[in-house]
Amino acid sequence: MARLQTSKKSKDEIPKISKALCEKMIADLEKARRPVLQATKCSLDNSIYSPGKGYLTPGPKKVSSELNVSSVKKISRSIFMLEILLRNIDTGSVNTKRELYYMAKGEVKHNKDLRVLDFKDQDESDSIVDFLCEMIECYREDMNCYANDRGGQTFSQCLVVHETMPDGKKAVIDLSKLGTSPFQPKNRPQNLTLKAKKKIDFCLVIESEGTANTLVSNGICKRNNCIVVGSQGVPSNAVRGWVKRIQEQLKVPIYFFGDLDAYTIQNIFRTLKAGSAASLIRNADYSAPEVRFLGVLPEDIKKYDLADYTVKSDNASDLRALKKAKDILANDPFFKSPKNKKLASILHWLIKEKRRCEQQALFTVNPRDPIMPEKIILEKIKKKSYI
Amino acid sequence: MAKTKTKTRARSGRITKSSTAEYFSKNLQQVGFSSPTKAVLTTLKEAVDNALDACEDHGILPDLRIEIEKLGAGSLKNTDQIRVLVSDNGPGIGPDDVPRVFGEYLASSKFGRGRCSRGQQGIGISAATTWAQQTTATGARVISKTSSMRKAVSYLVEVDLKGNKGRIKEKETVEWDRKNGTSVEFIFDGRLQYNGEAGLHAFINGNILVNPHMKLVYKLPAGEEVTVERVSEEIPRIPEAVDPHPHTMKLGDFIGHAGLFGPDKTTTWLKNGFSRVSPSAIKELGGILGPEKGILNGKVSALKEAQIKKLYTSIQKTSLKAPATSSVLAVGESSLAKSIRRLGEVDFISVHTRKPTICDFKPVQVEVAIARLKGSNSESESSVSVIRFANRVPLQFDKASCAIVKSIQSVNWKTYGLRQSKGSLPQGSFILAVSVVSPFIKFKNASKETIDASDELVEELRRGLMKAGQKLSRHLKREKKAEELTNKIQHIESFAPILVNILCRITEAPNKRKEAAAAGLQKILDRDMKKAKVQYDDAAANLEQHLSSQLEAMPDVFRTYKDPKKTVEEAQETKLGAKDAEIAKLQDEAEENANSSKTKIKKKSKGKKTAKKKNTKKVAKKTAKKKKTVRKKATKKSKTKRRR
Numbered sequence A: 001m002a003r004l005q006t007s008k009k010s011k012d013e014i015p016k017i018s019k020a021l022c023e024k025m026i027a028d029l030e031k032a033r034r035p036v037l038q039a040t041k042c043s044l045d046n047s048i049y050s051p052g053k054g055y056l057t058p059g060p061k062k063v064s065s066e067l068n069v070s071s072v073k074k075i076s077r078s079i080f081m082l083e084i085l086l087r088n089i090d091t092g093s094v095n096t097k098r099e100l101y102y103m104a105k106g107e108v109k110h111n112k113d114l115r116v117l118d119f120k121d122q123d124e125s126d127s128i129v130d131f132l133c134e135m136i137e138c139y140r141e142d143m144n145c146y147a148n149d150r151g152g153q154t155f156s157q158c159l160v161v162h163e164t165m166p167d168g169k170k171a172v173i174d175l176s177k178l179g180t181s182p183f184q185p186k187n188r189p190q191n192l193t194l195k196a197k198k199k200i201d202f203c204l205v206i207e208s209e210g211t212a213n214t215l216v217s218n219g220i221c222k223r224n225n226c227i228v229v230g231s232q233g234v235p236s237n238a239v240r241g242w243v244k245r246i247q248e249q250l251k252v253p254i255y256f257f258g259d260l261d262a263y264t265i266q267n268i269f270r271t272l273k274a275g276s277a278a279s280l281i282r283n284a285d286y287s288a289p290e291v292r293f294l295g296v297l298p299e300d301i302k303k304y305d306l307a308d309y310t311v312k313s314d315n316a317s318d319l320r321a322l323k324k325a326k327d328i329l330a331n332d333p334f335f336k337s338p339k340n341k342k343l344a345s346i347l348h349w350l351i352k353e354k355r356r357c358e359q360q361a362l363f364t365v366n367p368r369d370p371i372m373p374e375k376i377i378l379e380k381i382k383k384k385s386y387i
Numbered sequence B: 001m002a003k004t005k006t007k008t009r010a011r012s013g014r015i016t017k018s019s020t021a022e023y024f025s026k027n028l029q030q031v032g033f034s035s036p037t038k039a040v041l042t043t044l045k046e047a048v049d050n051a052l053d054a055c056e057d058h059g060i061l062p063d064l065r066i067e068i069e070k071l072g073a074g075s076l077k078n079t080d081q082i083r084v085l086v087s088d089n090g091p092g093i094g095p096d097d098v099p100r101v102f103g104e105y106l107a108s109s110k111f112g113r114g115r116c117s118r119g120q121q122g123i124g125i126s127a128a129t130t131w132a133q134q135t136t137a138t139g140a141r142v143i144s145k146t147s148s149m150r151k152a153v154s155y156l157v158e159v160d161l162k163g164n165k166g167r168i169k170e171k172e173t174v175e176w177d178r179k180n181g182t183s184v185e186f187i188f189d190g191r192l193q194y195n196g197e198a199g200l201h202a203f204i205n206g207n208i209l210v211n212p213h214m215k216l217v218y219k220l221p222a223g224e225e226v227t228v229e230r231v232s233e234e235i236p237r238i239p240e241a242v243d244p245h246p247h248t249m250k251l252g253d254f255i256g257h258a259g260l261f262g263p264d265k266t267t268t269w270l271k272n273g274f275s276r277v278s279p280s281a282i283k284e285l286g287g288i289l290g291p292e293k294g295i296l297n298g299k300v301s302a303l304k305e306a307q308i309k310k311l312y313t314s315i316q317k318t319s320l321k322a323p324a325t326s327s328v329l330a331v332g333e334s335s336l337a338k339s340i341r342r343l344g345e346v347d348f349i350s351v352h353t354r355k356p357t358i359c360d361f362k363p364v365q366v367e368v369a370i371a372r373l374k375g376s377n378s379e380s381e382s383s384v385s386v387i388r389f390a391n392r393v394p395l396q397f398d399k400a401s402c403a404i405v406k407s408i409q410s411v412n413w414k415t416y417g418l419r420q421s422k423g424s425l426p427q428g429s430f431i432l433a434v435s436v437v438s439p440f441i442k443f444k445n446a447s448k449e450t451i452d453a454s455d456e457l458v459e460e461l462r463r464g465l466m467k468a469g470q471k472l473s474r475h476l477k478r479e480k481k482a483e484e485l486t487n488k489i490q491h492i493e494s495f496a497p498i499l500v501n502i503l504c505r506i507t508e509a510p511n512k513r514k515e516a517a518a519a520g521l522q523k524i525l526d527r528d529m530k531k532a533k534v535q536y537d538d539a540a541a542n543l544e545q546h547l548s549s550q551l552e553a554m555p556d557v558f559r560t561y562k563d564p565k566k567t568v569e570e571a572q573e574t575k576l577g578a579k580d581a582e583i584a585k586l587q588d589e590a591e592e593n594a595n596s597s598k599t600k601i602k603k604k605s606k607g608k609k610t611a612k613k614k615n616t617k618k619v620a621k622k623t624a625k626k627k628k629t630v631r632k633k634a635t636k637k638s639k640t641k642r643r644r
Helices: A013-030 A072-091 A097-110 A112-117 A122-136 A209-217 A237-250 A262-274 A277-282 A298-303 A316-331 A338-353 A359-364 A372-382 B020-026 B036-057 B098-103 B124-136 B200-210 B251-259 B266-273 B279-296 B305-317 B333-341 B403-410 B455-507 B511-553 B564-596 B599-643
Strands: A036-040 A047-049 A056-058 A062-066 A154-156 A159-164 A170-174 A192-196 A202-206 A226-230 A254-257 A292-295 B005-009 B015-019 B063-073 B080-088 B140-145 B152-160 B165-174 B181-190 B215-219 B225-228 B346-353 B357-359 B362-373 B385-390 B393-395 B430-437
Touching: A013 A072, A013 A122, A013 B455, A013 B511, A036 A122, A056 A277, A062 A072, A072 A097, A072 A112, A072 A122, A072 B455, A097 A112, A097 A122, A112 B455, A192 A237, A202 A209, A202 A237, A209 A226, A209 A372, A226 A237, A237 A254, A237 A262, A254 A262, A254 A372, A262 A316, A262 A338, A292 A372, A316 A338, A359 A372, B020 B124, B020 B152, B036 B063, B036 B080, B036 B124, B036 B181, B036 B200, B036 B393, B098 B124, B098 B140, B098 B152, B098 B165, B124 B140, B124 B152, B124 B181, B200 B215, B200 B385, B200 B393, B200 B430, B251 B305, B266 B279, B279 B305, B333 B346, B333 B362, B346 B455, B357 B455, B362 B455, B385 B403, B403 B430, B403 B455, B430 B455, B455 B511
Parallel strands: A202 A226, A202 A254, A254 A292, B063 B215, B385 B430
Antiparallel strands: A036 A062, A047 A056, A154 A226, A159 A170, A159 A192, B005 B015, B063 B080, B080 B181, B140 B152, B140 B181, B152 B165, B215 B225, B346 B362, B357 B362, B362 B430, B385 B393
16 A cells, blocks of 8 residues: 655645545456555554654554455545545535534435445544544544644744735734733644744743733733743644644743643653654644653652642542553653653652642742742753753 | 230320230331232232241142232222132141131241241231231132142131131131142222232232242233243251351340240250250350359359350350251242243243352342343333342332342443443343342341341342352343454445445546456455355354253243244344345355365364363353262251161
């Protein structure tokens, strides 16, 4: 099966690759040979982490679907969805995964012969879209399929963004002139060019978008030449691409500040820094390997006398995260790398102590001083208290 | 007979006495007569329980006849006058006992025997006579004949409420066509409910299910006379009566028990009057009593109240073996399976009988049967039908708080392939019959309608249910596999043209290429179809083997047993319709090929199958041999015991 080495595909390339793929399938069928669809295996067991690159890359494993009685449904659905996506690229239409699910249902509704292809729920159509992207090795956005923008609210007094619109026109956004409104990046931040009005000292990514807003309201951006980004939990593609953009174009130190718990380190921070196993083919553009973990660190609890607590035995999600942490320490190449030894040691500490400390615990240090959290963050940056 | 007198304060302030019969006549709702509907069911239940107990106690295979008839309007509001007749071929009741059995409360031959029997206290049938007497002013019409009597005697029995005695109002000798037996007839106000869990059909079906040795002829007002033949010629083993266990007694019972052994030495009383009190336990008890251990050597009658109390508290601290389980009377896996068949044709059945065990310090045995009636809708969203039994008596009321229902709800049935909402009964067209037998079942009320849900009992029930569930799950998986393969064959036919059409649209391929691609795809899929057919045949063969092993174990269950392969093929025929001929053709081709190239493989697999079958037979033979030896040993033991 044709396979391409690069993951950045232009809008013209995707139809060409798709047609070549279909052409090969027909040729195989004409000779009564079984066509094979092959895609990169996007899972932890096919993830490679090289400290030099700093993000997870795909290994040699492939997922193959040979046309037979068991796979004929999946292959038919894939080709059916590919036709819809190619039509979108051709007309320039853009859709979300949910909309694609309904479009597929609409096609089935209007043609009874297609009834067997009908998707019972969105998970089924989503997995087909992902399979197509992994097969063609392109981003979902290259297929004109965009996710809902989530997270990434950005505040700064020193940042100017230049955006190239789909029609070729250009827009300039000076973040200092947006008042209290944040700037929110789109799913394809690759279209953005960043410029600093003056020297930017650091970029701070906060796990909680609420806390990021509080810091900005209390004047962090006025007192410091910085960029503040709220990630809103596990960073979306938009946030990941946006932070990567900041790292590459502005060359400023980036710090991440979030909860001290297994979920934050293994799901949120690891995804931001090195990408995820599920998105191996896009980690190159959607991870910022230079981002540092500013806290909360285990030593901060003692140093600032932060309110931490034991993981409750009835909190299923926390317990699940701790259980997953053990698995990750044994199998995740990112945490197994000596470069990330310190992060792995935090996970070990969390598993052993079964404690957690939230980012908002900084507000317990001096409840009467609204800028105390900011002071602590700045002190930590100054004293290089980060990983 | 216990002549309990209760005291009530009269309006005048004088203290008066009332008899047990008076008490129950004013509180009939406590013993199952709380509504006209329940009155019919309770009367029927008490008469049937007595008949079955009497037959089993005397080693007679029961032949029962039930007649229910509407005679007209009842005297109570919204009721009918109902006639209920139950006759049996039991040993019959002697003339002296008839008034006591049907007209006296707490007159029982079963009370406190420590044995599993349907009836226990001797309240139910007298309550039925009272209800009839109160609503129609007529008691129970009884005809009875023992084998030593030349003619049968017909009685009209009433309850003397003041004196708690049975009173014979009419008595005459009659001709009766049987050697021995009893027939009892009640005419009373009630209301008939046929369907639902509290209906007459549920009661009759329940009894049919747990009494495979019973022949039943019944006639309900709404239908013809029905005869249900017995499926087992084996009279249930009458369980041994067991002496009380000290840990299951309260202080009052303990003191009362001491009274029966007055002149005996205390150690003799403890050894002979209780179960599980061994010489080593008495030694340990002596240690616990300390300086007071001398009381063990004295006479029971010489014990002072404080000493008995001390003895009671000390024996509670003594480590004794758990009570014996020999007193429980289970239905048995094979019998239960056969009985389910009497409810209709089943295409799946799984029965599991737990070993007798101790729950809450009482011997208990649990049996679970899961069956699917043939032709039922597997996608049905209604809950499974639960049939509950306590000592072989169907329980029909207060389902929600019953230990059986609670344990069913606590099992995760999704694991076994059934649909279930959290904490609810599973869904589907299945019958879930659960039987609990114990000489000391903890009922929640005097009318014995529901079993108390203690943690230990619920856990024991759960284990039984899970075992039966595992058997069900294995069967459903086999069925699913056969179904999946049928779907695969359908896949090939449905997806092939779609795939070629879309591919050609994307590449804008000409029609010629389209035809060539379609032909090529057909060739590929034909190969797959043959392969799928072989897999499908293997799956069907597996299912067949499983069902045949069940057939071997329980030969009478699947009387209408059908070759599963044929059944699935029939289903496929209807599914595939016109394509069927084509598939058959392909199958023939595959068989031809198999003769040449795949003969070896087939021979191997056939060889494996025969070996498997042989193995199953061997295991079955071995188990039968083992069982035989165990039975022989048991008979020898009991014979030696009797001789001693």
